[in-house]
Amino acid sequence: MSLGPAEVAKIAHLARLAIREEDVPAYAHSLSAILDLVEQMKAVETAGVTPMAHPLDMAQRLRADRVSEADQRERFQAIAPRTEAGLYLVPKVIE
């Protein structure tokens, strides 16, 4: 499978990556090479094979719905790029 520049730009948008225009051809080339490698899977018939999402056949463990963590907001916000009055700041979302 070969990806063109427009497809790379679309995937980059979905992945929220601002890829520079001049880097798009290189990504198109290397992503196409990876997809070619991956295509080898097509040579094998897998109809009826149960997909394996996880190495151990285990049920998802659930915990009781009760508070187990102490409030550490100040510690966590100390490593944030921008905060004010206990809130995380981002550019204005609603005009």
Add this chain to the structure above:
Amino acid sequence: MHDKTIAQLSAGLAAGTFSSEELTRALLARIERFDPQLNAFITVTAERALAQARAADARRARGEAGPLTGVPIAHKDIFCTDGVRTSCGSRILDRFIAPYNATVVEKLDAAGAVMLGKTNMDEFAMGSSNETSFYGPVRNPWQLDAVPGGSSGGSAAAVAARLAPGATGTDTGGSIRQPAALCGITGIKPTYGRVSRWGMIAYASSLDQGGPMARSAEDCALLLQAMAGFDPRDSTSVDRPVPDYRAALTQPLAGLKIGLPQEYFGEGLDSAVAAVVEDALTEYRRLGAETVAISLPNSRLAIPAYYVIAPAECSSNLARFDGVRYGHRCENPRDLLDLYTRSRAEGFGAEVQRRILVGTFALSAGYYDAYYLKAQQIRRLISDDFRRAFAEVDVIMGPTSPTVAFKLGEKVNDPITMYLSDIYTIAVNLAGLPGLSLPAGFADGLAVGLQLIGDYFAEERLLNVAHQYQQLTDWHQRAPAAFA
């Protein structure tokens, strides 16, 4: 002191031959002297190490020491360490001071181990040569122009160069075993679920597993003893008793049935590496083991399936790095989308972006069945191959890597060639099995690793099988001349 194994250091500390503070100072001095050549450490935590060493000495004086109390180790910079930068080899986390400890770090701290620092690694553990690190490549102590392997290359180089007697690593597709092989040390990737992933920065969650890297199987047993166990904070942690790994080491190997997969000895395997592996198998026969030919027919599909599953999981896991709550944020974002896309593009390196893009593509509408679902079906076939094999044999053996360490820069611009260096290790992660690499000799002055693959939760057996070989050979005791 630096040339002693963890087992020997533990005995020396117990006998009072030296204190943990003396030992820690000696190793910190070695790091200061030698690491500029290797770049194995991203962060050295000298003050914290000395405080931990003094605490360990005090604990010993109170008669409360365990086997790891006062033993210095290094942590791969993927494990969160409270109050210490945890970069994961990435610019996006360059200034991230973790606000908590990973379970693995907490457990080793509780055992009294001393943390010397955080080791270099491929960015977000994506790489097989340590060249994708934001902090620059690590060099192989056996030949400084060669790679140490990856992604746990800093841990492997630090142990091989005697800067630390042991270190933690993580393995998603071979990231403990391949660098262990290329640096001539011993490393074990436990069964998925054996070691807690809590606080271990996620790459591909259904494949990631932490484990120890050290010079001998005995040292790996000592470290794994402290690292393994159930953790309610990791929803995939397995609630199963941890056996006494060290006690199992002495079991004789007579009657051991070793499976040799024909697919691991064919085209693509370097002939000098093959010769070293053959010699190791001869030693095993001498120890009373029997070798039988087996087949893992879907082996060649492991890399294709992995390069769908791992990128798919990584594209989802790395979505959390958005420049809002922690990590790198771009300057003057115009709006929220600009903040996300530029922070991520500036923060992630090329290989990480490549894998995020592949994963995003594989999970996107219209392609999910052909790629992601197909890869999961292949994963089942690969896992079934191993199930059938373990009905007949006790362990599987083969080369860890098809070649010895390659030159820095040799494969960095060719992702596909780089990916092929994990051809013998990736299937083990897809199945979730334990795998171990041990030093088996040299080719062209560079280390060759023998890979041991075991059935689920057979870490005990793998460490035993490796230890018995290490009683008969001295490859694991060899030190690179420049760092002896």
